[in-house]
Amino acid sequence: MIHHALRSMRQSLSHTIFFTLTFIITSAFILLYFTLALSDEIGVTLFYSSNNIQTVVSILVILICMVAIFFANDFYVKQKAQDLAVQLVCGATYSQLVLYLLMQTGLLMMIGIVSGMALGLFMMPGFNVILEQIFHVTHMLSFNQEAFVATVVVLVMVIFYATFLNLGYSYRNSIHNLLVNRGEMGKIGFRIPKLFRAIVTPKVKGMFALILVVMMTVMFCLSDASDLFGYALIWLFGFSLAVNNVVLPGLRYLVAHKWAMHPHLMAIGGFLRHDIHALKSELLLLIGSDIIFYTLMIRNVTDAVASTLSGLSFVVVNILMSMVIMFKYSSEVSTRSQSAQVLLCVGYLMEDIDHIIRRETLLFYAFIVLSDMIVITTIGGNLVIHHIISQNLLMGMIVLFLIPMAICMLMNMFYYHRVIHGDLLQRAE
Amino acid sequence: MALLETRHLSKVYGLHTDTEFVALHDINFEVEEGEMICIMGPSGSGKSTFINAISTIDYPTSGNVLIDGEEVRALTGKQIGRFRSSTLGFIFQNYNLLDTHTLYENIAMPMSLAKVNQKEQAKRIKELADYLGITACLNKYPNACSGGQKQRAAICRALVNEPKIIVADEPTGNLDSKNSKRLMDVFKDLNDQGVTIIMVTHDALVASYSSRFVYLHDGRIETELRRGDLSQDEYFEKIMAINARESQEVLKQ
Known part of the structure; x- marks a missing residue:
């Protein structure tokens, strides 16, 4: 089993490298975060909760870190679905599958955590400079043994949790589903009364959602800082409705009517609609976490140290959420080589497909960035006007939001291209 | 002139490697316009x-x-793309529909490539969907x-540009047998x-709808049979006999 596990890692080298890189980056930022949170100035401790705002921020960062690692692990294990199916066919027991997966994730985790911590230590002086420039606090980050322990404990817990969750996934799905990579759990819905459906049609919902989004965006610009959190939550609700009732049906209309004579847009529209639908929860999580960290920054505006922690949390969370989106998107496109084959049969050329891949990824990330930027810039603009945060801080936040998104977009483009070309080449040979 | 012709066609997988495998050996073959050709053979026959x-x-x-006397390799990428969308219609066992697009969008795709306007697209899709009985599910996703x-949606997509x-x-x-019969009636129609049809199948009953039967073995055309004046029953029996002969030879070995 150990031999099989190591050979499987070698065979899917690109996935292995992708997965390890995530560990390295996550470990580095989690270490930086804990170094700051557990510093004497902030005062969060591992075993004693003082119930203050810093502890709340720390818990939120840990939760989002868990989500990031979960999606990375989920992506990795789903690529292993066929391997797992073969092991099950050969009569592997649950404990042998645990060994098989933990052998792989454990080894990568060790490499990732050690390298990530080294990277984190290397980045500390640079972060100290940034913190000094933006928050005017000096030497916040320095070597802290407790931060190392906290980072290792959190990451190890998350990885074990995610691995066991994925093993459950393997056991719940039939071998056939694993082999054809269709491992999906049944969805549970609830019945909406007929009368309600008749009155509240998708069009009505869409109008309502648009009104909410526009009104709340205006309120972001006009209201007091203390009311922003409430408006932001209503905005988020409106935005979620708008995605389901305006954006997705809108794309459907465009594909069938306006883009009917534009073969590239026709293909891109369908793929994009699928991507947005599949990644809607992650987008809401990204915007929701940004709203929460904004609120925390506003509440701690008089306390430079706590404000620094919230600011760094904003950066860490945006990096982790960018990675979450990158991995979920990668999972979505990992089976698209079949779609490329279909497009070729219909009459598209390989250069058309390359163009479609680039445009689709670009438009998808543009949608994510624009949606979040509405919140970041309007709320941030309000806070700048009311002199609650500086213009530099807002600019810094926007830049630190855009950079990881841009890197993840490029990595997704590269991966998508590889999936399509690699598989088509393999078939041709 | 033949509509489609192959001259000394060979295909080798893994050329110059340890796993080199010759899938097709020097095949010469012609397809006339309006033929319905069925290709059969054991698994791995090419x-x-x-x-x-x-x-x-x-x-x-x-x-x-x-194709139409023109060497396919001499065509540019664009010409091949145009040729696929206008002259050929593909139908596969696993349907090969895009799961991300509705049936309507899947069917409209070749017309989009052929720059057919939106109104004409809607008209053609409606006609074909009515003919094949899938009007009610045009707005559904394949899954x-x-x-x-x-x-049937895959057939609509294959037919929409009148290939x-x-x-x-x-x-x-x-x-299932009911849907297979329905599909073969559509092909016959x-x-x-x-429309010229070239079809691969394992089913002798399906093959009995063809006008010419080609039996491949180890990458070579082993037998060719024209239906001519034979009834479908007689033709079916001859196809069965060719298949049975192959099985008997395997048993003798």
Whole structure:
């Protein structure tokens, strides 16, 4: 089993490298975060909760870190679905599958955590400079043994949790589903009364959602800082409705009517609609976490140290959420080589497909960035006007939001291209 | 002039490697306009490789494929794309529909490539969907449709640009007997209207609808049979006999 596990890692080298890189980056930022949170100035401790705002921020960062690692692990294990199916066919027991997966994730985790911590230590002086420039606090980050322990404990817990969750996934799905990579759990819905459906049609919902989004965006610009959190939550609700009732049906209309004579847009529209639908929860999580960290920054505006922690949390969370989106998107496109084959049969050329891949990824990330930027810039603009945060801080936040998104977009483009070309080449040979 | 012709067609997988495998050996073959050809043979005999090579899905290792007298390899990428969308219609065993697009959008795609305007697209899709009985599920995604509905949608997509040739790889492979019969009636109807059909199948009953039967073995054409004046029953029996002969030879070994 150990031999099989190591050979499987070698065979899917690109996935292995992708997965390890995530560990390295996550470990580095989690270490930086804990170094700051557990510093004497902030005062969060591992075993004693003082119930203050810093502890709340720390818990939120840990939760989002868990989500990031979960999606990375989920992506990795789903690529292993066929391997797992073969092991099950050969009569592997649950404990042998645990060994098989933990052998792989454990080894990568060790490499990732050690390298990530080294990277984190290397980045500390640079972060100290940034913190000094933006928050005017000096030497916040320095070597802290407790931060190392906290980072290792959190990451190890998350990885074990995610691995066991994925093993459950393997056991719940039939071998056939694993082999054809269709491992999906049944969805549970609830019945909406007929009368309600008749009155509240998708069009009505869409109008309502648009009104909410526009009104709340205006309120972001006009209201007091203390009311922003409430408006932001209503905005988020409106935005979620708008995605389901305006954006997705809108794309459907465009594909069938306006883009009917534009073969590239026709293909891109369908793929994009699928991507947005599949990644809607992650987008809401990204915007929701940004709203929460904004609120925390506003509440701690008089306390430079706590404000620094919230600011760094904003950066860490945006990096982790960018990675979450990158991995979920990668999972979505990992089976698209079949779609490329279909497009070729219909009459598209390989250069058309390359163009479609680039445009689709670009438009998808543009949608994510624009949606979040509405919140970041309007709320941030309000806070700048009311002199609650500086213009530099807002600019810094926007830049630190855009950079990881841009890197993840490029990595997704590269991966998508590889999936399509690699598989088509393999078939041709 | 033949509509489609192959000259000394060969296909080798893994050329110059340890796993080199010759899938097609020097095949010379002609297809006349309006024919309905069925290709049969045991697994690994090169059936799918053969139709992939003649339909520009795959390139042969050596030899020529001529369509309307024009060498396929001499065409530019754009010409091949245009040729696929206007002259060929593909139907596959696993339907090959895009799960991300509705049936309507899947069917409209070849017309989008052919720059057919939106009104004309809607008209053609409605006509074909009515003919094949899938109007009710045009706005559904493939994963919400049955196998029969998906296959009929794939046929709509193959027919929507009124192609000269339909290439079908095991089109009834995933269908029950009722849907298989319905599909073959549609093929017969199309063939009567002058569409050329080249089809791979394992099912002798399906093969009995063809006008010419080709039996491949180890990458070579072993037997060819024309239906001519034979009734479908007589033709079916002859096809069964060819298949049985192959099985008997295996048993003797």
